[in-house]
Amino acid sequence: MYKGPVNPYHWRRLLTMDLDRRTVLQLVIGLMSSAALGQGAVLDQVDVSTLSSLLGLEPGQEKWLSDLTPPEQAELRRALREGGQRPVAPRTVQLLARVLGRRSRLYDFLGYPEVQDRRSVCDGLMRE
């Protein structure tokens, strides 16, 4: 059964109640935070994609970037975009080494045959 439009009095009453006002504020803050987080998630994806492109990662290699936190990814992205700086900050090299330093990733990055991080018997060196 239709009860007609909401009585504005009820809204005023709602806002005059301390407890309810706090609840509303919490609701508003929560909504804003959610929006910000949602936007952040979108930005992170852009960051990862940009960073992956700057590094030249191929499909399937993007997951290596998860070894860095989002702020570290952003930091590395900025450093690579700036590029050409001498000397390169040790921090930039450190972040890159975390992404690419493992033997399996390095070989993959170079286009070498696949290897494990721990040497198996006969994959220490590549044969021509």
Add this chain to the structure above:
Amino acid sequence: MASCASEHEADLCILGTGVAGMLLAERARAGGRRVTMVERGTPMTFEERLRQRSHKDPLAFNASPPRSPHDSPEKEYEFDPVYNLGGSTNHFYGNMPRIHPAHFDAEPFGGASRRWPFRYSELEPYYVQAEQRLRVCGDSERKPFPGHFDYPLPPHRLSPMDRSCEAIFGAENVMAIPTVRLSRPIDGRPGCCGTNTCGLCPVDAKGTALNTVYPSIRDSVEIKTGLLATEIQCRNGRVVGVSAVDRDGRTHCVRARQFVVACNGVDSVLLLQRSPDVPKHPSLGRYYMDHPDFDIVVYDSGLETKPGYADSAQTGMVTAFFEKLAADLPVSLLGEIKPAILAGSLGQSGRDKVLNDLLGRSVASADPPTEDLRARFRREWHSVVYLRFLVETQPLEDNTVSIQSIDASGQAVPLVRLRYPDYMGECLDRVIKYVRKRLPRADIRHVVNETGVQHWLGATRMAETSREGCVDGSLRYHGLENLYILSASTYPSSSSSNPTLTLAALALRLGAHLKAT
């Protein structure tokens, strides 16, 4: 002599079971002599070594000796032996070059140097025998040593980095390094598969005393393991016996007509020093040497080097500085080309240093950043050259080996003093200058240097008189007619070559000498 828990009699007693001791035992046994060997380690099978991922024998006396202090503030020297049946070949990398004739026949550089008391031509036939017996792989067509001889097995193919080094050092100065890492299957052992972990070869492709000589003496030579030789007893200019202790502290005695100390180049010295009856010559424990080394990396060489591609851990060597006189250097250098360094795992210092440099260079070269990092990194990676140079050591009187203490097990703990050579900087500068002249646009960096690579040389050196050395040209200890020292500690000069093949040749030469006497 202390009361003996057991007594052993032989024609020949050999202390130590490294490749030299085993080769000598094999020759003596073939000549019909009764041979007893004394070894502080215990027999470990190849499978046991693989299981424990180490060649270290947990039952050997003092399996983990303390570090030796070093008197230079620049570098700490570490004496790091591995005691076990078969000795150091169990864990060495297997490079087997000869010593260049110049070190035998020409005047050595100044200071306290002494010539070898015999010429290269006298040792040459034994070099050939040792290479045949130990299955050395090498290039018979291109070798830096004179003489008409063939290596028994073909060399490993030169790696791309080796071939690129020909542009730097000249094709005549880059060649396959002689090695006991098999280039093809033989004697039931597989060829080297490039695992790059030669210190404990996982497939037994690397030649060791245990997989070459030991099978032929195992059943015919008495090998007393778990015994630490503690004293050589002498009377009237002759050795009459050797005492050794077991892990329970009981003394065992060996009597023989002839005795050979074939422990490593430090422990042989300590045994002579701790034996009251043995004459203490002025050179005993002095003139100690090891091979210091330095690594250089050439970035942006403009060459196609392909690090990580090779058939074995090391396939090529640089001989441009092998003859010090020709190269106008104060000492000789043996260059090792190291494509395998960069194929290591994360955490290895040399590899990480170079990798970080390459990453940094790749970032820095993005100006403007039109290429992705992968393209720039690949370019950097594929043009890098990694070189290590072993440096000849000047024998100095104050580089010494002495007894620091005797521990509870009866083991002599060494005190090794080795001053880092002051000519290392000059050698480094000359090599960099040499490379820069040929690659003017390359970026050449000094990566790392070490005080020594565990080649224990010189502290019982050869000379014709007891005033200048401890043993004569036949390796007989001056003043004792039946005691011989078969160790790299007898080398009067270090050269820049890995010492094992020369020691094997000396073992065969000593075998011939003992047969004749």
